[in-house]
Amino acid sequence: MLQNSSLTKLINTFLVIGLCLGGISSSLASLQDEYLVETWTSRDGLPHNSINAISQTQDGYLWFATWEGIARFNGREFKLFTRGQESALIDSGVQALYTDPDGGLLAGDARGGLIYRKPYNWQALPPVKNLVNAVLRQSDGGIWIGLRGEGLIFRAHDHAENQLILPALSVYNLSLRQNGGLLASTSQGLYLISSDKIENVSQSNGLKNTPVYSAVEDAQGRIIFGGETGAWRYQDGRLSRIHDKLNNIFVSNILIDSQGNYWFGTFSQGIYRFSANNVSSLTELNGVPHNQILSLYQDRESSIWVGTHTGLIRLRQTPFSTWDKSRGLAGDYIRTVLALDSGEIIVGSSRGLSVIQNGQPRNYSAATSDHLAPETLSVMSLALRQNGGVWVGSYNHGLFSFDNQMLKHVELQGLPANVIRAIVEDNQGQLWVGTTAGLVRYSSDGTHQLFTTKDGLPDNFIMALTLDEQGQLWIGTGLGVGIINQNLVRNLNLQPLEKAEYVFGFHAQKEYMWMTTDRGLIRYRFSDQTLSIIGQKNGLPIDKLFQVIPDRHGYLWLTSNRGILRISADEANAVADGTRRRIHFDHYNERDGMATAQLNGGSNPTAAIDASGQLWFATAKGVASTHPQRFKQLVSPKFPTVIERVRSDQTWLNLTDEQPSVLPAGSQRMTFDFVGLGYISSQHIRYRTKLEGLDSQWIERGSQGFAEYTNLAPGHYRFVVNAYYPYHPNEVNQASFSFRIIPHWWQRKNIQLGLALLVIFSFALFVWWRLRLLRQSELRLKYEVAQKTQALQVQASAFEKQAREDQLTGLHNRRAFDEWIDQVISTSRPNTALSIVMLDIDHFKKINDTYTHLAGDQVLRTVGKKLGQFSQNDCFIARWGGEEFVMGIVGWQPHEVRALCEKINLLVKEQDYSRIAVDLAVTISIGIVNADTSHDFAELLCCADKALFKVKKSGRDGVFVH
Known part of the structure; x- marks a missing residue:
């Protein structure tokens, strides 16, 4: 692992001091009482446990510089960028990060490599000759570079030349002042650099060559800095101590949070916070996995991120404490x-x-x-x-x-x-x-x-x-x-x-x-x-x-x-x-x-x-x-939403272009990967998507961070994703991606219009030609039609009969029965008596299985013949299907219907079937329903069927009236 040699010596020196002062934290208020402490290590996806620098870009991503590359965090997982073509890094060891107001990320690596990242795009900058400890980018594009042992360099915008500002020293930290000046924390003290002046304020105020490791300016213009002798405040040309409890700590990093509190990371004693003239701490004893603090950062959700040698820590102020x-x-x-x-x-x-x-x-x-x-x-x-x-x-x-x-x-x-x-x-x-x-x-x-x-x-x-x-x-x-x-x-x-x-x-x-x-x-x-x-x-x-x-x-x-x-x-x-x-x-x-x-x-x-x-x-x-009252300032369901990747078939699309992506004809599959960059409770974030041009409503995705579409027609589309916490949908948390699928040549409207006109013209030509042929054959056809009309009429009569007759039994079929019942219901008075009778040959499957289906067919013919004896205008008998028959009887009294059914039952049972098979006996079950023609036929049929079921359930061979 790479690290600053001078810092290492100082760390070893102050470990003894840290041990001596270890009891200080026990007398301080613990930050654990106010903050929820969460940790991440290489087991959670970090490439290395030393977190050298932390930053957050405008798109919402958090970035962590480690000795094994830059890790980008989206709340769910870390994505690693190491040296190579994608990141343009010369070395994977990264010590310095800086986020500028333009949304860019500036980073420096262990071999002097410099890169500048805009969303979805990494750009290599001309390198320097030594390990980069700190970087900073001005609003005009000028870059400040702090090196280990080689001093401070300034590089103007669009110039590769390096201007040496401070030679032969190590620069540990850089930060901008409100007036545009620069604070440089170095091995020889704190420098204030402006366009016309360079001043070492620590030396001029009696601190000699004491190293300063971090310095920032607060909202009141006071400069807060620290080093091996503790924390200091510089204002109006005067230097003063901040608090007695901060006098003997070895300060490595300083952060001023959004509430104006001062945070001090130390080399061996954890974290200190100065707030309302009180000092509180967090050490290995009460939450920090390592007392040596490498970096401090506050994100947009007001969480404090702490980088150590053994992992990453987040201190999150929450409405609830436990x-x-x-x-x-x-x-x-x-x-x-x-x-x-x-x-x-x-x-x-x-x-x-x-x-x-x-x-x-x-x-x-x-x-x-x-x-x-x-x-x-x-x-x-x-x-x-x-x-x-x-x-x-x-x-x-x-x-x-x-x-x-x-x-x-x-x-x-x-x-x-x-x-x-x-x-x-x-x-x-x-x-x-x-x-x-x-x-x-x-x-x-x-x-x-x-x-x-x-x-x-x-x-x-x-x-x-x-x-x-x-x-x-x-x-x-x-x-x-x-x-x-x-x-x-x-x-x-x-x-x-x-x-x-x-x-x-x-x-x-x-x-x-x-x-x-x-x-x-x-x-x-x-x-x-x-x-x-x-x-x-x-x-x-x-x-x-x-x-x-x-x-x-x-x-x-x-x-x-x-x-x-x-x-x-x-x-x-x-x-x-x-x-x-x-x-x-x-x-x-x-x-x-x-x-x-x-x-x-x-x-x-x-x-x-x-x-x-x-x-x-x-x-x-x-x-x-x-x-x-704590909820007003701490709870917010708003956070950025990012579409991380879009793939068309097997090709990843360029997301930097503000214009809609144009996809080739035949594009079959679109895949979108997205994430809501809310870090407070990323595991609870839910998603819904809509593909405008296809979807009319939101599609709920749950916690699933991707969406896929196939077989999209040519046209314009806009994919929209909305991320939200459960029960708090928020339209602000949206991201979108527009694209257009080009049609094949035959899918273009002008081609389709031309083809349509060609088809219409061809069809019209064909119709004209066909009509001409028809006129020529009209006379011949009329003659042939006249001759065949008579034959067709005969044949139609035969077909008509076949269409309404069951070929096996010679009885009417189901179609004929439906027509008869429709006529009866439509032409009879509502109070005309109507009886529906369902007849079923008992154990017919057993007859087929025992005596063959041929014998079964003969039984059907015999039963059908017996039933046919009673067919007349007011008693319509038909084969319903299989071994079932149906009778429709109009104008009969219920006792007459029952008498007829009992007679049929007896005739079927007494019939001699020995010519079909020896010892063959046949019985039938009969279900009757009596009503009038005002009743629904389907309902009557159902009742008759239930009556038939009653007979079967009670042993078959009988008659039952519903």
């Missing part, structure tokens, strides 16, 4: 949380009870006299005590009280189960304890009463308890809501509301009671006792909600297994009142700093608001806390 075991809580799996007026936050976890006060957690175990090991206490519920302190319900050991920093077990008589999921103490001093086996009321006189389903509760599994302003007790169970008022129990029927059952939590207001259920948010209005639901049909993304808690800004916060939803209380009431159909919501999960989107329910309370308006939520990985 309290967990690593920050001192008893456990990570939090079931309940309660805020006290004193400012204390009581936290119940699967590992015990914790109290957070003034940012410091304390853990408590039960008194030793209770013979309860601390790790066995799993806290399920919390509630305020009227006399001070807190009631604590456990999963396996019943009830406890917490007061005066003491956690004591409370002996309760009549407790049906030791699992306590909800507790409430009313104004009369009565304690209500909800268990998995019922609800118990403990009175101040020592008596108790158990309430179960026998007493009117909807279920014995109690999950939530609360009191309304009238003093009524509301009970949430696994099968709905119960309400107790003066020992009387009544239930609310939630089944009409999407069949809601589980009631996980309550929020009581003067006019309403809000309930979180397994089907959404339910509102009960006291004035008219009506229930309303806000669920998926109103726009909420999920059904199951655990807790509802209001903030002080007019919002309701809803917890779930898939994060937190925030809705407007006014909108919620409008939806519940029916004056609004859809509800807007904000959705928060891991991308907003939560350790997990799984919030817990089934115990109470699982969310709380403290005296300052801070919100606290119980999750499966600690307590998530936030203040609503």
